[in-house]
Amino acid sequence: xxxxxxRAAPAAAAPPWHVLPDxxxxxxxxxxxxxxxxxxxxxxxxSWLRAERRSRRxxxxxxxxxxxxxxxxxxxxxxxxxxxxxxxHFADFGLVPPAWGAxxxxxxxxxxxxxxxxxxxxxxxxVVTDDCLEMIAASFxxxxxxxxxxxxxxxxxxxxxxxxxxRNLRELDLQENEIEDCSIHWLSLFxxxxxxxxxxxxxxxxxxxxxxxxERLVTRCRNLKTLKLNNAIPLDKLANLLRKAPQxxxxxxxxxxxxxxxxxxxxxxxxxxxxxxxxxxxxAWDAVPEYLPAFYCVCEGLTSLNLSYATVRGPELIKxxxxxKNLQLLWVMDLIEDHGLAVVASSCNKLQExxxxxxxxxxxxxxxxxxxxxxVDVSASxxxxxSVLYFCRRMxxxxxxxxxxxxxxxxxxxxxxxEPHTPDYTTHQPLDAGFSAIVExxxxxxxxxxxxxxxxxxxxxxxxxxxxLEMLSIAFAxxxxxxxHYILSGCKSLxxxxxxxxxxxxxxxxxxxxxxxxxxxxxxxxxxxxxxxxRQLARKMPRLSVEVMNDPRRGCPLDSLTDESPxxxxxxxxxxxxxxxxxxxxxQIV
Amino acid sequence: xxxxxxxxxxIGLSAAAAPPTPTSSSSSSSSPAPRLTLRLGLPGxxxxxxxxxxxxxxxxxxxxxxxxxxxxxxxxxAGVSAKRAFPDPAQRPGAAAKASxxxxxxxxxxxxxxxxxxxxxxxxxxxxxxxxxxxxxxSKAPAEEAASGGGGPMYVKVSMDGAPYLRKVDIxxxxxxxxxxxxxxxxxxxxxxxxxxxxxxSSKDRLTNGSKVDALKDQEYVLTYEDKDADWMLVGDLPWDxxxxxxxxxxxxxRSDAVGIAPRTIEQTGEIGAALSFLSH
Numbered sequence: 001x002x003x004x005x006x007r008a009a010p011a012a013a014a015p016p017w018h019v020l021p022d023x024x025x026x027x028x029x030x031x032x033x034x035x036x037x038x039x040x041x042x043x044x045x046x047s048w049l050r051a052e053r054r055s056r057r058x059x060x061x062x063x064x065x066x067x068x069x070x071x072x073x074x075x076x077x078x079x080x081x082x083x084x085x086x087x088x089h090f091a092d093f094g095l096v097p098p099a100w101g102a103x104x105x106x107x108x109x110x111x112x113x114x115x116x117x118x119x120x121x122x123x124x125x126x127v128v129t130d131d132c133l134e135m136i137a138a139s140f141x142x143x144x145x146x147x148x149x150x151x152x153x154x155x156x157x158x159x160x161x162x163x164x165x166x167r168n169l170r171e172l173d174l175q176e177n178e179i180e181d182c183s184i185h186w187l188s189l190f191x192x193x194x195x196x197x198x199x200x201x202x203x204x205x206x207x208x209x210x211x212x213x214x215e216r217l218v219t220r221c222r223n224l225k226t227l228k229l230n231n232a233i234p235l236d237k238l239a240n241l242l243r244k245a246p247q248x249x250x251x252x253x254x255x256x257x258x259x260x261x262x263x264x265x266x267x268x269x270x271x272x273x274x275x276x277x278x279x280x281x282x283x284a285w286d287a288v289p290e291y292l293p294a295f296y297c298v299c300e301g302l303t304s305l306n307l308s309y310a311t312v313r314g315p316e317l318i319k320x321x322x323x324x325k326n327l328q329l330l331w332v333m334d335l336i337e338d339h340g341l342a343v344v345a346s347s348c349n350k351l352q353e354x355x356x357x358x359x360x361x362x363x364x365x366x367x368x369x370x371x372x373x374x375x376v377d378v379s380a381s382x383x384x385x386x387s388v389l390y391f392c393r394r395m396x397x398x399x400x401x402x403x404x405x406x407x408x409x410x411x412x413x414x415x416x417x418x419e420p421h422t423p424d425y426t427t428h429q430p431l432d433a434g435f436s437a438i439v440e441x442x443x444x445x446x447x448x449x450x451x452x453x454x455x456x457x458x459x460x461x462x463x464x465x466x467x468x469l470e471m472l473s474i475a476f477a478x479x480x481x482x483x484x485h486y487i488l489s490g491c492k493s494l495x496x497x498x499x500x501x502x503x504x505x506x507x508x509x510x511x512x513x514x515x516x517x518x519x520x521x522x523x524x525x526x527x528x529x530x531x532x533x534x535r536q537l538a539r540k541m542p543r544l545s546v547e548v549m550n551d552p553r554r555g556c557p558l559d560s561l562t563d564e565s566p567x568x569x570x571x572x573x574x575x576x577x578x579x580x581x582x583x584x585x586x587x588q589i590v
Numbered sequence: 591x592x593x594x595x596x597x598x599x600x601i602g603l604s605a606a607a608a609p610p611t612p613t614s615s616s617s618s619s620s621s622p623a624p625r626l627t628l629r630l631g632l633p634g635x636x637x638x639x640x641x642x643x644x645x646x647x648x649x650x651x652x653x654x655x656x657x658x659x660x661x662x663x664x665x666x667x668a669g670v671s672a673k674r675a676f677p678d679p680a681q682r683p684g685a686a687a688k689a690s691x692x693x694x695x696x697x698x699x700x701x702x703x704x705x706x707x708x709x710x711x712x713x714x715x716x717x718x719x720x721x722x723x724x725x726x727x728x729s730k731a732p733a734e735e736a737a738s739g740g741g742g743p744m745y746v747k748v749s750m751d752g753a754p755y756l757r758k759v760d761i762x763x764x765x766x767x768x769x770x771x772x773x774x775x776x777x778x779x780x781x782x783x784x785x786x787x788x789x790x791x792s793s794k795d796r797l798t799n800g801s802k803v804d805a806l807k808d809q810e811y812v813l814t815y816e817d818k819d820a821d822w823m824l825v826g827d828l829p830w831d832x833x834x835x836x837x838x839x840x841x842x843x844x845r846s847d848a849v850g851i852a853p854r855t856i857e858q859t860g861e862i863g864a865a866l867s868f869l870s871h
Contacts, residue, residue, distance in 0.1 A: 093710030150717070176717040183749055183756070204717065210847060234820050258819055286725050309721055359722070361712045391712065418712045475711065500710075 025051035035060055054078055061085065062520055064126065065545065068577040069107045073114030080119045081145070082111065086126035088523050088571055089473075090498055092150065095525055095569070097549055099584040104128040104151070112139035120145035127151065133158030137165025144196075145171040155180035156207065163189040171199035173226075181207030188213045197221040201228035203252045203283065208232045219244045228252025231285055236264055242271035251275070253283035256310070260290040268294040282306035289316035299323035306331040308357045313337075322347040328384075331355040334370040334391060341374030345381035353387040354378055361391070361418060372399035379403040387412040394425045395452055400434025404441035413438055414449035420476035420501070423453040430454055436461035439469075446493075449473040456483040463490025471496040478502045488512035498523040506533030513541050521573035525550070529570055531590070532563025537572070538590040545579055547571045549587040558588045744834060750778050750842040751811075761834050767826060771813070778842060811842050 029052050032038050042052040056076045060083045061067065072082075086102025104126045111118050118140050128151045136143060143166045148154075156179065162172065163186050187209050190197075197217070202209070209232065218224060224245050229238070233254025242248070258264065268291065272278070278298045287310040302324045307317070313335035321330070321340070327348040334356050336344070344351070356374070360367060372395045379385055380402075386409050395417055417431075424431055431452040439445060439462050446468055450458065454477035462472070463486035470493050477483070485508035487497065497519065505528040516522055516537075531548065538546040548558075550568040579589045749756045757777050764770045813825040816839040825833070825840075 090710065092715045093713050094716060095710045150715075176715065178717075182754060183751070185751075208841075212847075232820075255820055285721070309718075309725075311722075311725060357718065358712060358714065361714045361719075416712055420708070420711065473713075475713075501708075 019047070022047070022051040022054070026055035029055060057081060059083070063573055063575075064102055064107065065577060065580050066520070066573060066575045069110030070114075071577065073110050077114065078117075079115050080117055081122075082107075082115070082118060082120070083122040083124070083147075084126065085124040088498070088521060089125075089496070090500070090523055090525070091125055095500065097584065097586045100549070100587060101580065101582050101584070102126045103582065104132050104153075108132045108135050108139075112136075116140060117142060119143060120147075122147040122149070123151050124149040125151065127153040128158075129153045130155055130158035130161070134161040134165075137161045140166075142168055144168050145173075147171065147173040147175070148177050149175040150177065152178040155182045156184045156186045156205070157182050159202075160184050160186035160189045163187065164191075167191075167194065168196055169194075170196055171226075172197070173199055173201045174204055175201065177204050179205055181205070183207065185210050185213065187217060190217055192216075192220075195220050195222065198223050199226040199250075200224065201226060201252065203228040203230050205230045206232075211237050215240060215244060222247070224248065226250040226280075228282065229254035231255050234258065235268065235291070239264070239267040239271040242275055246274040247277055248275055249277050250280035250304075251278060251282070253281070255286065256284040256291065257286035257288045258291075260288065265291060265294055269297070273297045276301075278302070280304035280306075284310040284312070286310070287312040289314060292316045292320045295320065296323060300325060302327060304329040308333060308355065311335065311359065318343050324348060325350075327351055329353045331357070333357050333359045334368045335359050336374075337369045338371055338374040338377070339369075341370075342377045345377040349382055350384060351378065351382040352384045354382075354385060355389040356391060357389075358391040358418060364419075372396055375399070376402055376406075379407045384409075386410055389414040389416075389449075391416045391418060393418050394422065395431060395434065396424045396426050397429065397431055397434040397437075398424075398426075400431065401437040404434075404437035408441045409444065410438070410442040411444050412447040413442065413445060414447065414473070415451055416449065417452040420451075421453045422451075430458070432458040432461070436465075439465040444468055447471045450477060451475060453477075455479050456486065459483040459486040463487050466490070467492050469494060472498070474499045474502055476501045478504060481505050481508045484508040485511065488515045494518075495520045497521075499525070499527060501526045503528055506530055509533055510536055510540075513537055513544075516544055516572055517541060517574050519574070521571065523569075523571050525569040527570075529567040530563060531558075531561055531565040531567055534567055534570060534590045535563065543574055543576070544572050545575045546590040547583070547587055548590060551586075558590065744837075746815075746837055746839055748774065748777070748840040748842070751844045751847060753778065759840070761837060766830050767833075774813070774840075774842070810845055812845055814841050814843050815839060816841070 025048060029038055029041055032041060035058070038052055038056065042049045053076050055078060057079060058081045059072060059076050059079045061072060062085050064084050064086045072079075084104070084107050086104075087096050087100060090096060091100070102125060104123050107123075108121075111121070112135055116139065119142050121136060121143075122145075128148060133154055136146065138161075146162060146166075146169070154177075159172075159179075162169065194217075198221075200217075200221075209230070211233065214233075215237075218227065218241055225248060227241070227245060227248055228250070229241075229252055231254060233241075235254070235256060235258045238254055242251075272294055275298060279301055281295070281298070281302055281304070284307055287307070289312050292312070293316075299320065300323065303326055305321070305324055305327055306329075307321075308331040310317075311333065313333075317332075317336060318340045321327075321332075321336075322343050324330075325347055328350055330344065330348065330351060330353070332340075332355070336356070341356075344354075356370065370392050372392065375388070375390050375392070376399050379388075385407055388410065389412075392415075395415065400415075423429055424434070431450075432455055435448075435450050435454065435458045439448070445466055448462070448466065448469055448471070450462075450473070456479050459474075459478060459482070462469070466472075469491050472487065472491065472494065474487075474497075481504055483502065484499070484504035487494070488508055489512055494515075500523075502524075504524065509524075509529070510533055534546050534548055537544065548567045548570055551566070583589060744762045745758045745760050747756050747758055759770075759773060759777070761770065764773060814822045815825050815833075815837045816822055817836045818838060820838075822841070822843075828836075
């Protein structure tokens with residue numbers, strides 16, 4: 001009822017409420033935190049698909065072969081941050097043949113072409129060459145973040161290109177890569193006018209860096225929050241650097257061993273006292289116990305402590321950790337032993353994540369007194385503990401049941417009993433009961449690694465109870481095909497399954513072939529598979545890529561081998577890109 | 591011994607207890623052990639042509655309730671709607687149950703590897719393995735030095751600023767600083783000649799016959815070494831024999847980068863001057 005002027009048209013002519021301009025939907029979708037939520041929204045209808053994909057800024061490609069780089073660029077033209085992961089997880093342990101694939105180059109090339117505004121690139125377990133790094137430096141004028149995790153194939157020459165070419169670089173984060181040292185002073189190539197660095201992590205670099213240049217860089221980058229040095233930086237230089245960057249939040253120390261000098265100690269102590277914002281500490285290779293007290297002034301503020309490369313042991317280590325009352329994350333070596341973990345349990349009540357690494361994994365003699373006791377203590381006293389990685393040599397069902405009762409809030413539970421097939425050492429029974437208790441109690445469990453002596457029945461429990469489980473790692477376990485069948489027919493949320501040295505054969509694989517398309521990938525090595533089953537699987541499921549590798553008889557072409565030929569390693573993943581063309585000789589796609 | 595499994599779930603699959611047999615990998619020579627026969631097929635699949643009676647060991651029937659471990663394949667008739675979609679392969683490599691002794695069993699035979707250690711187990715990342723090995727050897731090295739006075743060869747890396755690759759020398763092969771310097775000259779001359787054009791004017795007139803002071807001042811490079819504390823020191827201060835026992839690495843540094851190396855008076859570096867004279871052309 002307007003007065004004068006035009007009247008509103010009758011309601012029938014107004015557009016329906018859900019036909020809104022794309023910009024409105026894009027704005028709405030920007031509030032969706034998780035990629036999976038955005039994916040779900042995109043699947044609702046065409047207009048949402050259009051709006052979502054055109055506004056997607058962050059893209060995570062969990063398997064670089066699941067889609068081609070061009071697919072990604074075409075579908076999401078506005079991406080600013082991309083993360084791509086390559087080799088399967090077991091590549092970390094040497095089970096993937098060299099030159100398997102996962103080249104970063106096609107992704108960099110496609111990004112350079114289709115995403116010129118990209119600001120962040122992360123690669124994990126991929127082969128990144130110096131050419132890739134040069135292309136990154138040359139192609140993206142607002143490039144800010146480079147993160148390389150467990151990658152290989154590049155050298156300090158590539159780093160030099162990044163330093164010289166990326167004017168707006170904020171983060172250079174190199175984690176556990178294999179970097180060839182060409183003795184190129186890449187750090188010197190950051191121009192004098194360059195001040196934007198917030199994160200610098202070169203801890204995995206083996207060679208020397210020019211300390212003077214580093215000091216100048218640290219001095220002029222006033223926003224530097226994360227600095228992780230490599231093993232070549234000695235202790236006295238560390239003190240100098242800290243004085244120049246007292247605003248630092250995360251520190252990875254360089255070499256932390258030196259003969260004890262009181263002067264150096266006081267210098268360090270004073271330097272640390274100036275770092276009021278320090279929250280995360282790592283490094284400390286070959287840490288010498290006498291220097292640990294220099295850290296005492298920062299202990300109270302630490303939320304994250306990674307001493308997993310520190311071979312220090314004894315009372316100084318424990319005293320040091322016990323002062324870190326606000327720790328949320330603790331990574332240590334098993335040198336901490338049970339009594340050390342008991343102290344952690346009583347001191348660090350805010351602990352959320354614990355990882356205990358083996359100091360002598362390949363030495364059969366038991367030198368370190370780290371048992372199930374330590375984990376039981378920590379799980380009893382740390383109510384927020386939700387993520388555990390624990391290497392030990394013995395375990396009992398009772399301990400696991402206790403742990404499960406204490407901590408139903410686990411999201412990640414990875415137990416590695418070092419010797420395969422180790423039973424409960426008090427009852428000599430398999431550890432089925434213990435792990436079953438874990439999955440029954442921890443309803444939110446997303447990641448699980450099992451070890452020790454296990455029969456098929458534990459997999460029945462896992463299949464039935466682990467509804468939220470996304471990643472499962474199995475080694476030297478199970479008795480028969482049933483074990484695998486239980487997993488594949490249960491575990492509603494399973495995304496990644498990796499299996500080695502288990503007596504699982506063709507039948508459960510083929511019986512549950514459809515399940516594989518709901519998963520990201522399946523790895524099976526040294527199981528009981530035959531080529532015939534793999535061929536069948538490939539025939540039935542055209543949207544899976546079925547790769548076989550490492551077979552001793554792989555000299556002859558795949559076609560000439562019979563169905564009965566054993567398959568050493570099978571890697572299956574879903575893909576929309578069809579079979580890849582960059583396999584080495586020892587890998588073949590069925 | 592593995593407890594006999596008789597799960598009675600809705601598909602009524604069961605497995606008989608298996609005799610202890612170590613699992614073998616893809617080698618097909620292991621004796622066929624009792625194994626489960628799954629009766630599930632993919633929808634729409636045809637009956638398998640069972641050319642072999644592979645169920646002589648164990649049969650499973652899709653039925654509710656306890657199952658006898660009847661060895662006959664005739665059990666296939668028991669109300670199965672899903673059909674097997676695949677023939678059993680002839681020699682099934684060890685789908686055997688694992689023996690579960692109270693003692694730890696030897697790890698199942700890995701792919702025909704001669705060594706006892708299983709590949710990739712325990713699951714420690716390569717990066718971590720390498721780092722631990724490096725630090726272990728570093729902590730052992732001083733002990734070794736103390737122990738073996740004139741033992742085997744002592745290879746140290748030699749790097750040079752600007753050179754694309756490093757070299758290694760056995761410093762026990764040399765008897766003095768001069769010897770070492772001559773050898774290094776031979777090794778690195780190819781890199782130096784590339785640079786010589788830049789420095790001709792300044793140092794050419796001040797070769798060794800001139801005062802040692804001048805030679806030092808004008809040379810572009812200094813020779814440094816890393817000792818067991820990982821400090822970089824100027825070469826030449828110590829008696830040769832002691833030097834060989836503590837030197838870890840050598841580096842031919844540009845003078846401009848050698849800031850922070852302990853400064854020494856010129857007289858003390860007399861030997862150095864002679865040793866490094868080759869670098870000044």
